[in-house]
Amino acid sequence: MFKMTGKKSGSACLAVLFASFATVAAQEQAPSNDEFAPLVLVRIIPMPDVQGRFDHMAVDNKTGRLYAAVYGDDSVQVLETQRGKRVHSINEGLTKPQMIAYLPDSNRIVVSNEGDGSCKIFDADTYKLIDTVKFADDADQLRYDPVTKRVYVGYGDGAIGMFDATTNKRIEGEFELGAHPESFQLEEKGPRIFVNLASISQIAVIDRNTHKIEKWKLEEAGTNFPMALDEEHHRLFVAARRPARLLVLNTDTGKVVASLPGATDTDDMAFDVTRRRIYVPSGEGFIFVYQQIDADRYQRIAKIPSAIGARTSAYYGQVGKHNSLYLAVPGRSNRGAELWVYETRD
Amino acid sequence: MKRLLTVVLGASVLVAVATLAGGQQDADNSSPRKSVPKERTQSATAPAQRPLVLSGSVPMDGVKGRFDHFASGKGRVFISGLGNNTVEVINLFGGIVERTITGVTNPQGVTFSPEANELFVASAQGKLYIYDGDSFNLITTLDFEGGADNLRYDAATKRVYVGCGDDEKNSAIAAVDAMTNQRLDEEYKIGGEPESFQLEKSGPNIYVNIPDLQQIAVINRETKKITRWPLTGLRKNFPMALDEPDHRLFVGIREPARLAIFDTTSGHMIAALPSAEDTDDLYYDAEHKRVYVPGGEGLIYIFQMTDPDHYRLLAKVPTALGARTAGYFGRLGKGMHRFFLAVPASGAQSAEMRVYTIQE
Numbered sequence: 001m002f003k004m005t006g007k008k009s010g011s012a013c014l015a016v017l018f019a020s021f022a023t024v025a026a027q028e029q030a031p032s033n034d035e036f037a038p039l040v041l042v043r044i045i046p047m048p049d050v051q052g053r054f055d056h057m058a059v060d061n062k063t064g065r066l067y068a069a070v071y072g073d074d075s076v077q078v079l080e081t082q083r084g085k086r087v088h089s090i091n092e093g094l095t096k097p098q099m100i101a102y103l104p105d106s107n108r109i110v111v112s113n114e115g116d117g118s119c120k121i122f123d124a125d126t127y128k129l130i131d132t133v134k135f136a137d138d139a140d141q142l143r144y145d146p147v148t149k150r151v152y153v154g155y156g157d158g159a160i161g162m163f164d165a166t167t168n169k170r171i172e173g174e175f176e177l178g179a180h181p182e183s184f185q186l187e188e189k190g191p192r193i194f195v196n197l198a199s200i201s202q203i204a205v206i207d208r209n210t211h212k213i214e215k216w217k218l219e220e221a222g223t224n225f226p227m228a229l230d231e232e233h234h235r236l237f238v239a240a241r242r243p244a245r246l247l248v249l250n251t252d253t254g255k256v257v258a259s260l261p262g263a264t265d266t267d268d269m270a271f272d273v274t275r276r277r278i279y280v281p282s283g284e285g286f287i288f289v290y291q292q293i294d295a296d297r298y299q300r301i302a303k304i305p306s307a308i309g310a311r312t313s314a315y316y317g318q319v320g321k322h323n324s325l326y327l328a329v330p331g332r333s334n335r336g337a338e339l340w341v342y343e344t345r346d
Numbered sequence: 347m348k349r350l351l352t353v354v355l356g357a358s359v360l361v362a363v364a365t366l367a368g369g370q371q372d373a374d375n376s377s378p379r380k381s382v383p384k385e386r387t388q389s390a391t392a393p394a395q396r397p398l399v400l401s402g403s404v405p406m407d408g409v410k411g412r413f414d415h416f417a418s419g420k421g422r423v424f425i426s427g428l429g430n431n432t433v434e435v436i437n438l439f440g441g442i443v444e445r446t447i448t449g450v451t452n453p454q455g456v457t458f459s460p461e462a463n464e465l466f467v468a469s470a471q472g473k474l475y476i477y478d479g480d481s482f483n484l485i486t487t488l489d490f491e492g493g494a495d496n497l498r499y500d501a502a503t504k505r506v507y508v509g510c511g512d513d514e515k516n517s518a519i520a521a522v523d524a525m526t527n528q529r530l531d532e533e534y535k536i537g538g539e540p541e542s543f544q545l546e547k548s549g550p551n552i553y554v555n556i557p558d559l560q561q562i563a564v565i566n567r568e569t570k571k572i573t574r575w576p577l578t579g580l581r582k583n584f585p586m587a588l589d590e591p592d593h594r595l596f597v598g599i600r601e602p603a604r605l606a607i608f609d610t611t612s613g614h615m616i617a618a619l620p621s622a623e624d625t626d627d628l629y630y631d632a633e634h635k636r637v638y639v640p641g642g643e644g645l646i647y648i649f650q651m652t653d654p655d656h657y658r659l660l661a662k663v664p665t666a667l668g669a670r671t672a673g674y675f676g677r678l679g680k681g682m683h684r685f686f687l688a689v690p691a692s693g694a695q696s697a698e699m700r701v702y703t704i705q706e
Contacts, residue, residue: 053402053441072440096440180680199681223681241681243706265401265703283401283703309402309441309701330441333405333696 039342048336054328057314058100069097101142112139131168154181183227196224216254221245226269233295239266257296263288270315283311402701409697413688416673419458426453455497462524468494492516509540534565542586555583575613585628592654598625622647629674642670
């Protein structure tokens with residue numbers, strides 16, 4: 001069912017027993033694979049010297065270059081996913097980096113830092129530091145709006161601030177939220193921003209035009225970190241940690257329309273518009289895959305074993321020939337950090 | 347033979363757990379329909395209730411031998427590398443060993459004083475090492491006859507209590523002022539080597555496991571009187587945890603393997619439940635009213651309190667042989683609620699600190 005390569009146990013008897021335990025799959029050193037699964041592992045890119053926890057990632061769709069924030073290592077790792085190689089490590093001025101936004105029009109990356117609350121802007125080819133935009137504390141989630149050329153920054157205790165990506169100057173009119181913003185999503189066809197306020201188990205709904213902020217209280221499950229948006233069907237997906245549930249909300253009413261058992265220890269999720277699927281990686285060593293049957297009905301169709309601690313991922317839909325999900329796998333004992341590349345399958 | 351028996355026993359427990367895992371599929375469909383493919387899971391679905399879910403690992407490459415106790419402070423976890431003569435300093439949010447303190451012979455208990463910004467490390471060789479809480483440079487050492495073992499910090503008085511000694515005469519709970527790093531006159535001779543002990547916050551008592559005397563000693567810090575609760579039929583009481591609001595004391599017994607629960611108002615034993623073999627740490631989770639007992643046999647036993655007089659075994663989580671010491675510090679930053687387990691190196695497999703996410 002899955003390989004035992006590299007597994008050493010104190011007792012052969014136990015090792016054999018363990019092999020039959022599905023729940024231990026995630027602890028195994030060798031990734032398992034199934035060609036019929038909705039996600040198939042196609043490539044592993046090693047980063048043997050990178051230590052500590054990975055946070056979020058961004059991809060330049062044109063070049064296939066991926067940028068991974070390594071919180072525990074104070075670095076951003078740059079990988080060429082097509083060549084399967086790590087090409088650079090950015091360290092300049094980074095302190096507990098949490099997220100990266102790739103700006104395609106200027107070919108720059110923005111890196112948010114918890115340590116000093118700064119956003120560092122680098123040239124995406126030369127990795128030269130171009131500018132720093134300072135926020136009060138704990139700069140975390142980033143979203144880029146290419147229409148207005150604004151970068152939205154979740155920071156502190158908490159607010160969503162903004163800066164102009166052409167001048168790198170902060171823009172007035174920040175959105176005060178009263179709690180640290182975790183994942184947030186910008187509407188493309190509307191003025192709203194949906195924000196997870198994990199510490200108070202609420203979702204803030206910001207109207208960028210009127211500056212009004214509404215708050216939806218989550219009743220059934222909270223501590224909501226990751227979020228994804230299906231704008232077409234007016235649905236918002238939230239992975240709650242307490243307890244572990246996938247919640248689907250109607251963005252017109254704020255009501256929860258579906259709730260399913262979720263993955264434990266989640267920090268990223270993505271919606272695959274083509275296949276109408278939701279991918280949720282988790283620290284427990286599985287990627288949960290849910291199928292959207294229609295706007296109100298969902299089913300978990302797979303629980304794909306990955307690696308313990310692999311809780312952050314990046315997904316950018318169909319890019320050229322590829323429709324890939326990238327998973328950051330932190331270093332474990334006897335095995336260095338890696339980036340796992342999955343291809344999505346029907 | 348005993349080891350083999352433990353392995354076989356452990357294995358049969360695992361079989362039982364696996365059967366359970368296969369049997370309890372979580373109801374997963376918000377509203378199923380035929381046209382949707384069945385779940386193509388490559389493994390069985392997990393049991394409905396998993397109070398601890400393994401969700402991370404911090405490699406401790408090169409650390410050899412047995413681990414002893416844990417402490418936390420300033421976003422870090424400190425683990426005594428008893429067999430490696432080091433203290434591993436782990437950055438929790440970074441998931442990385444940020445520092446290894448060397449030059450401590452057989453470190454056992456560790457504790458951190460936020461007020462003094464100092465780390466205290468007790469050595470089995472009879473020294474208390476005191477380090478700066480940022481640079482981890484050694485500030486000073488204090489001597490304790492017969493070895494220093496468990497440490498507890500009392501934030502109210504800014505004192506570090508030291509379980510020390512190894513015989514009838516020198517065994518004591520001693521006290522050190524964390525602000526001056528001076529040993530105080532306060533000392534309680536207890537007549538036998540102390541293992542885990544707990545300080546009451548809302549009262550004057552210190553509860554001490556004394557396996558050599560088959561006793562729990564209750565020291566009243568105000569009156570200096572020591573009351574003793576004899577253990578009948580239970581030997582080797584090592585770890586201990588306290589639930590003050592419910593007046594309950596949890597004690598890990600090794601012979602036989604039991605979780606013994608005492609009423610601290612009367613000293614009466616309320617229950618003794620079959621528990622993990624080879625225990626050295628034990629924690630009470632006040633939020634979930636659970637007791638976590640890691641055992642060297644490779645299991646964490648988790649008990650659920652239904653009310654202060656009733657407890658049930660909630661789960662046995664398979665871990666690794668020899669993983670008998672752990673850390674639990676309640677809720678940490680950003681709502682993080684985790685349980686940390688030290689897994690010693692085994693064969694070619696390096697040591698690691700496993701991180702479990704606590705679930706409802």
